[in-house]
Amino acid sequence: MDNPNLEDLLIACRQGSDDAFRKLFEQYHMRVMSTAYRMCGNIQEAEDVTQDVFLKAFKEIKKFREAASLFTWLYRITINLCIDKERKRQRRQKYHENVDVDSERITIEEANSNENTRTLDQQMWQDEIQSILQKALSRIKPKFRTVLVLKDIEGLSYEEAAQAVGCSQGTISSRLNRGRKELKTLLVKMGMGEEYFQER
């Protein structure tokens, strides 16, 4: 449980209190936004999803009873909306599995070889790495990406991730296997150096 007053907050939300909604938003919006960002791959879409998640949550909170699983419920809404959005996007434009892997390899290899770039503009370098990581993540199938985001990036436990996704913990484990392996394979293809794969 994140907050001992969560039950009270939930009751106030059900009664339509704007303050309670505001508190709920403040408490969870970063998690929602971050998950949406990892799932969608861009900030604008993540903000749209966050907006929709809270609007949907405010609408359906009257039906929601278990305060203990409030944040997994929000994760579930987030994941579903992200997947819906992705489906709509895929309908509009054909999804290309192998686009730009080679061009990203060049970018990252150039960056690796240019020590000056690394020292002169560490932030740009970091941004570049983050962009490559996000691109690789976006290419993983949604069901594997979802557990990777929830477990490895958002830090949920197996039980919480299973609750959010609506499957067993065993399934979370096997999907994580697949997600982690795919992430590594894609990043190696993009030229990511070995140092990134070492445990920290």
Next chain:
Amino acid sequence: MKHGFTQKNLSAYLDAELSPDKVQKIELHLQSCESCLRELQEIRSGKAVATCFENPDWQDTEALWQNIQRLNISTPEKGDVKNLEMKRTNLWQRLIHPRPAFAIAVLLILFGINLFSNLKQKKFQYQRVQLDQELSYGFDYGLYLDALVAGSPAIEFERRYESQQASYEQARSQTTFRLASFTHMPKTFQLREVRLLKNACCRSVQFSCLENSREVIIFQQPQGHPVTFGNYPLERIELNGQMYHRIKTGKWTVLSLQLKESQFMAIGEMNESDIAAIIFAITTI
């Protein structure tokens, strides 16, 4: 120790989510299985790189909250996401969206064409269903037409078949087939349906006239089974080069028309202009 169990649970093993006995089993298996060990290494690398993700700096979450609040209040059903999607897009933009606009235009054109052709032609449009061949075995059409023309089919029918223990109501309860129906007809008459009632005792057939006296039944006789008309006098008439027979009894008229090898019948209340229209309908079947 099974290979599959280990492979499935490698992530859970890495994340220390397994019970001690399962951990022991997996470790035992890993000591003797190279491929699972390699797999574990891959997964470990993937897990390590997943920790490199950093969240971007979110600009102004206050603006996001203001937006949510505004939409939540302005939406009739609080927070209805579908309604919101509607609101986000300008109404006119939605209306002139190419696909709906094209579909509406096509529908309007089709409607216009249909209306114009109806106004212009006012023709008969009908479906025709051949009488079932089975109908022609041992039926007494002549009898039934007599009864129908007399205007009280139920009574006549019952009286006739009383000796064979088949009442009109019994016959009526049997299977009903729609044999023919007209979709658009002139106002003067309208064919609704021809009903066939099969009775197990006497194998009789009934062509039932609907109660509205302006309705006319048209049907086609199977080859080699001409309809007889009992004792009613036949009137032989020529219309537009087409010969037909007519019987008039009370308010009912029966028309009989021989076309090639088929005999067509029309039964109902009709005036002279109706007859011309009916003959036209029959000859264009």
